[in-house]
Amino acid sequence: MRRTVVGVMGGGNVNRPTELAAYRLGELIAQRGWILLNGGRDCGVMAASAKGATEAGGTVIGILPGTDTHGASGDLDVAIVTGLGDARNLVNVLSSDVVIACSGGAGTLSEIALALKNGKHVILMGFDAGVALEPYRIGGMLTSASSPEDAVNRAARVVSPE
Amino acid sequence: MRRTVVGVMGGGNVNRPTELAAYRLGELIAQRGWILLNGGRDCGVMAASAKGATEAGGTVIGILPGTDTHGASGDLDVAIVTGLGDARNLVNVLSSDVVIACSGGAGTLSEIALALKNGKHVILMGFDAGVALEPYRIGGMLTSASSPEDAVNRAARVVSPE
C-alpha cells in the first residue's frame, strides 16, 4: 500500500540553524511514519534531513541529479538515480504528497515554483518565495511554518484532511 | 556556424500590454539576426513573441512540453518536441545564450531560477523575481529592463561583450 511521501527541499550550502531545522524535520517526518524524499546529496538540507529521518528509524529516498550515486548522502535507503541534472527537481516535487521548503537558493525556488504549478501544497520554512507566487497563498496552496513542528502539522493536514 | 539564441520566457495567460511587449521583443530579436527560442505553445508570451519574430523575418524555435506538436504556435520554424512536461523548462534556459523573462507565473519563475542556477544571464521585463534571487543581481547576472528595446540592448551586451 502506498505510503505517504513528504518532500523536504532546501539548499546544499546552508547555515547551522537551517541544518538543525532540517534534521528536526527529518525526525518528525519519520516519527509520523512518512517517507522522507529529498534531493539526495550529501550536503546542506538534504544531508541533514536524511540524517534526522534515519536516526529516528525512518525511510529516506533521495532523487539524485547525476548518473550514479557519487556524492549521495549515506543516509538514503533508496537512491533514485535520474541522470537528469536539475530537471530532476520536477521529479522531486511530483513524487511528494506535500513539499516543505527550507532555506535555499535558485534550485529550491525552482522546486517551489514547479510544485505549486503542479498542484502540490508547499510549506515554507524561512524561505521568502517572492510576490510572483503570492496568488498561491489564496486557497492555501502556499503557507509558511514557524518551526519544524508547525511544518509537519501543516503537512499532516494536507495528507490526511479531516 | 552557431547562431545566437535568445530565450523569451513568460506566461501562457497574460494581459494585452505583456503580449505587445513580447511581440516587440520577437521583432527586435529577429532584427538583430538572433534566433528566438521560447516554450512554443500557442498562447501568451510564447505566441506573441513568435509572431513578432516571424513577421520580422526571423527564425523561431519552440521547445514543446508534449509528445507531439499539438497546441504549438503556428509561427515556429522548428518544434523541439520534448515529451518532458515542465522538465523542458530546463532545456529552454540551457539552450538560450541569454534569457529575457516577461510577466508570468510559477512556470516562468522556475525558468528564471534554473537559468540563474546554471550561469545564464536573465533580463527581467516586469517580473518581480523576489528576494531569493537577489544575490544574482550582484555581479550582474540578473538585471531589469524598462522596455523591449532596453531588454534587447542588455541581451546584446551579454552575447557580444566588448
Place this chain on the structure above:
Amino acid sequence: MRRTVVGVMGGGNVNRPTELAAYRLGELIAQRGWILLNGGRDCGVMAASAKGATEAGGTVIGILPGTDTHGASGDLDVAIVTGLGDARNLVNVLSSDVVIACSGGAGTLSEIALALKNGKHVILMGFDAGVALEPYRIGGMLTSASSPEDAVNRAARVVSPE
C-alpha cells in the same frame, strides 16, 4: 543504509506465462530482501511483478511516466512520479543495481539498451535483444536466464560478487 534495488522491466501487454514469471520474479526479489523497482503502471510485467513482491512482503517502487499516480499499480509502496513520459526509462535503469528484462516491446528494448550503455548488468528472460547488443555479452554485462530462479541467482552474483 542503502538497500539493493533490482529493476524488472517488461511489456505492459504480455501473455499469461510472462505475467506468471514476472509475479515469481517479484516474489523472489522480495524474499532476498531486495527492493523491486519497475515502471509502476497497473498492467503487464509491472503489475504482476509488483503483486508478487507485495504478496511476499517486499517493497515496491514504481517509476511512473505521468504527472500523477493515475494508472499506477495498487501494489506500489512508493510512487516516483516523473512527468517525463518515456524519458523515465532512463531513471528506471540508472536506479537499479541490476536489471532483469522480461518479454516486452520497444519500450523494454530501450531500457535494455540504456541500461547497458550506462554500465548496468542486464539479465534477459525470454527477450531477444538482437545483434546490436551482442558486444555486451562479452564481459558478461548481458546474460540470459532460463527461469525466474536463475534470473535472481544471476542478479545476486551482480549485487554481491564474492
Place this chain on the structure above:
Amino acid sequence: MRRTVVGVMGGGNVNRPTELAAYRLGELIAQRGWILLNGGRDCGVMAASAKGATEAGGTVIGILPGTDTHGASGDLDVAIVTGLGDARNLVNVLSSDVVIACSGGAGTLSEIALALKNGKHVILMGFDAGVALEPYRIGGMLTSASSPEDAVNRAARVVSPE
C-alpha cells in the same frame, strides 16, 4: 512556417564507410531543404552528418546531452542544450519528422526503439535492430535503406506522402 526536420542517429565511434554515408545523408537532407537534427556531438555519425549538411548549405540542429556546448560539433547552427544525458535521446526522436539510423550501438538502438514506440518512421541504414522490433516492419514503420539516396527517398515519402 514549420520546416521539415529529419533526424539522423548513429554511433559516436564508427568506421570510415559509415562516416561517409552519414556525410552523404547530411548533404542530401540539406539539398531537400530539410533541417538535419542529430545528437550534436563532435564525433562519429553526428559530426559527419552535420558537416555534410553544412557544406551543402543546410541547417543543423544538435540536441546535446550535457549542460553546455562543450564537445559540440562545429557544424551546428543551433545547439539545444538539454542537460538530460541519455534522456535526450527521446527528444531527438520526438523532434524528428522521420528518423534515419546509421550504424551505432546501444544508444542508437534506444533511439530506434523510442522512435517506433512513439509512432515515428525509422529508416535503417546498416543497422540490425533485432527481432524485438520486427512487428514495426508490418505497416511500414520500420524499413531498411540500401544507400543514403535510398534513405532520403524513403524519408521523402514519409514527410510528403502523395
